[in-house]
Amino acid sequence: MVNDFVTFQIAAICGLIGMTLGWRGVMTKYSGFYDLPTAWNQVFWGILLGGAFASYADSSLFLPYYEAQVTGTRTAELNVIRLILVPLIATIGMHFLLRRKRVRKGGSQATSGWALGLAVGGMLAIVLITRKVQTGIDGFQDVLTVLLIGFFAPRVEAIITAFHGTLMLRGKRWGAIFRATFWRASSLTMFYFAWFSPLAWVFIIPPILLVQDSAEKWVWDSVPKEGRRRWRRMQADKKREKQVAARLIHEPNSLRTEEE
Numbered sequence: 001m002v003n004d005f006v007t008f009q010i011a012a013i014c015g016l017i018g019m020t021l022g023w024r025g026v027m028t029k030y031s032g033f034y035d036l037p038t039a040w041n042q043v044f045w046g047i048l049l050g051g052a053f054a055s056y057a058d059s060s061l062f063l064p065y066y067e068a069q070v071t072g073t074r075t076a077e078l079n080v081i082r083l084i085l086v087p088l089i090a091t092i093g094m095h096f097l098l099r100r101k102r103v104r105k106g107g108s109q110a111t112s113g114w115a116l117g118l119a120v121g122g123m124l125a126i127v128l129i130t131r132k133v134q135t136g137i138d139g140f141q142d143v144l145t146v147l148l149i150g151f152f153a154p155r156v157e158a159i160i161t162a163f164h165g166t167l168m169l170r171g172k173r174w175g176a177i178f179r180a181t182f183w184r185a186s187s188l189t190m191f192y193f194a195w196f197s198p199l200a201w202v203f204i205i206p207p208i209l210l211v212q213d214s215a216e217k218w219v220w221d222s223v224p225k226e227g228r229r230r231w232r233r234m235q236a237d238k239k240r241e242k243q244v245a246a247r248l249i250h251e252p253n254s255l256r257t258e259e260e
Contacts, residue, residue, distance in 0.1 A: 011129035014150030019122040022154045026114060026219050033230060034223045035108040039115040045097050046119025050157075053090040053120060054127040057188060061086060062131070065192050087184035088177075091164070094120070095177055098165050110222030113165030114158045114215075121157030124188075125150050128195060141198060148201060149191065155208060156187045159215050166218040 027039065064078040094116055097103075103112045128149050137143060160183045167176035187204075194200035220228070 007130055007133045010133055011126045014129050015122040015126040018125055018150040018154040019118045022118045022158050026216055030223055034111045035106045038102050038108055039111050042112045042116040043119045046116040049093050050120030050123030054124040057086050058127050062192055069196055083185055088181045091177055091181045094161055108222050109165030109168045110162045110218040113161035117158035117161030118154045121154035125153035159211055160184055162215055162218045
């Protein structure tokens with residue numbers, strides 16, 4: 001058995017790396033054009049809420065599922081009602097965080113949702129990886145499972161919560177709660193399945209790749225109008241600079257050819 005301190009270090013490092021990569025993938029693209037302090041504030045609340053959600057889901061959902069897989073007998077605690085109820089409570093908590101005045105004031109539900117989801121997913125990854133290391137890492141498959149959970153769990157939660165925030169921007173509050181709950185329960189089920197079988201990644205990775213472009217659009221929709229104008233001007237300036245640089249490189253070659 002691995003020492004508890006080493007176990008936590010491995011799990012925390014994998015979870016934090018996944019959060020960092022998830023942030024760099026989308027949030028850095030529009031950095032400086034949305035409410036960054038509010039997004040970072042949501043990371044703090046996401047760590048608190050995500051820790052409670054991941055711990056409760058572990059004791060009420062994962063452990064009964066683990067016992068059922070190991071012993072082959074279904075326990076009374078493992079039922080659909082609990083699978084829906086636990087993600088629903090977490091989703092309602094995130095909904096209230098996204099309804100805070102500082103979030104609604106700037107219309108930053110999607111960017112705040114992405115930051116909040118990254119933190120919640122990071123905590124979920126830490127708990128799952130801790131369980132994996134505690135039971136023992138046996139071969140390349142277990143190592144790969146740890147790395148994939150650490151990378152994808154924060155990103156999946158970020159996509160779900162950004163979608164939740166986008167629906168809130170469109171005025172679909174109850175729809176946001178119910179849809180986010182459904183996808184959160186589904187993702188939780190698939191990550192628990194992935195803990196035991198690598199086949200689960202066939203159902204996890206392709207949807208993430210397909211929805212990635214939509215996630216960037218959700219974040220873009222959450223950028224204020226003035227920020228969008230500044231971002232477009234900056235992109236236009238960069239494009240002109242590249243064109244000028246390419247012309248300067250091309251013109252000397254043309255002059256040299258004419259002289260010959």
